[in-house]
Amino acid sequence: MDYLLSDFMGTPTWMWLTFISVVLALLAADLGLFHKSAKEIEVAESLRISAVYIALGVSFSAFVGYQMGAPAATAYLTAFVVEKSLSLDNVFVIALIFSSLAIPRALQHRVLFWGILGVIVLRGIMIGLGAALVAQYHWVLYVFAAFLIITGIKMLFAKDSHDPADNAVVRFLKARMRLTETLDGEKFFTKKNGVTFATPLFLALIMVETADLIFAVDSVPAVFAITADPFLVYTSNIFAILGLRALYFALSAILHRFAYLKYALAILLVFIGSKLFIADLMGWDKFPASLSLGVTFVILATGVAVSLWKTRGAPPAHP
Numbered sequence: 001m002d003y004l005l006s007d008f009m010g011t012p013t014w015m016w017l018t019f020i021s022v023v024l025a026l027l028a029a030d031l032g033l034f035h036k037s038a039k040e041i042e043v044a045e046s047l048r049i050s051a052v053y054i055a056l057g058v059s060f061s062a063f064v065g066y067q068m069g070a071p072a073a074t075a076y077l078t079a080f081v082v083e084k085s086l087s088l089d090n091v092f093v094i095a096l097i098f099s100s101l102a103i104p105r106a107l108q109h110r111v112l113f114w115g116i117l118g119v120i121v122l123r124g125i126m127i128g129l130g131a132a133l134v135a136q137y138h139w140v141l142y143v144f145a146a147f148l149i150i151t152g153i154k155m156l157f158a159k160d161s162h163d164p165a166d167n168a169v170v171r172f173l174k175a176r177m178r179l180t181e182t183l184d185g186e187k188f189f190t191k192k193n194g195v196t197f198a199t200p201l202f203l204a205l206i207m208v209e210t211a212d213l214i215f216a217v218d219s220v221p222a223v224f225a226i227t228a229d230p231f232l233v234y235t236s237n238i239f240a241i242l243g244l245r246a247l248y249f250a251l252s253a254i255l256h257r258f259a260y261l262k263y264a265l266a267i268l269l270v271f272i273g274s275k276l277f278i279a280d281l282m283g284w285d286k287f288p289a290s291l292s293l294g295v296t297f298v299i300l301a302t303g304v305a306v307s308l309w310k311t312r313g314a315p316p317a318h319p
Contacts (some may be wrong), residue, residue, distance in 0.1 A: 082223065
């Protein structure tokens with residue numbers, strides 16, 4: 001049993017196994033108990049599920065605090081809030097993907113569930129590589145920080161997203177795969193005259209995975225700018241993403257009410273990227289975690305409040 005007490009990427013192995021067990025249990029419950037068959041998830045149900053995932057993500061900070069100390073718990077909470085907030089941009093893109101491919105709401109959960117499994121693996125690989133780089137070359141954190149500042153500034157002035165169905169990945173798949181024009185229930189692949197075809201549901205899955213990979217380029221460096229501990233980076237990422245599916249169904253009908261939130265997210269990225277340089281300028285070992293969490297909440301709360309105020313009375317806008 002000594003291996004359970006041994007360190008893996010700076011954290012005892014048993015803590016990693018505990019986290020993975022919780023994630024697998026949640027995924028099994030989601031697939032095996034709550035959504036055995038394809039059905040449209042109502043807003044009320046998605047709000048309840050989303051609340052449970054958020055409560056679990058926040059509660060995990062108590063476990064982190066008990067095992068690793070209060071500063072680690074604060075860093076985890078800040079990373080969780082940042083990742084959860086940045087995932088809202090992902091919700092907008094997912095809504096556009098489903099709309100462009102005419103995926104009915106009853107089938108969207110299947111795409112999102114399998115998409116989450118892919119995200120867990122992809123984020124693990126990206127965070128593992130990032131942790132190895134940071135451990136070997138500390139200056140990489142400054143590269144991440146500068147990248148976040150540039151990304152935030154670009155986001156402030158970026159125009160609305162174009163049609164997600166018109167991108168290089170989709171064009172590549174359409175040129176090299178047999179694709180049907182119509183859905184075949186929950187199937188990702190179907191057969192016609194003995195020939196296998198991919199359905200629009202599979203194309204939606206690939207597009208969702210690609211979108212997350214693109215968003216991870218922003219969110220993973222953002223969390224590394226908060227903490228370089230791989231355990232805190234990965235757990236905060238995954239707990240935030242696990243609730244993304246439920247959050248999508250809860251917010252898809254009211255996305256138009258968050259039209260100005262992207263500006264808050266852009267400012268948040270600039271702030272996170274600036275922390276490393278501010279800490280050096282002030283002569284601090286690191287930017288205070290409690291101050292970072294407080295500023296993060298203020299930025300996001302302001303973005304939500306301004307969005308709700310500016311869009312009051314606005315009719316629902318469909319992608």
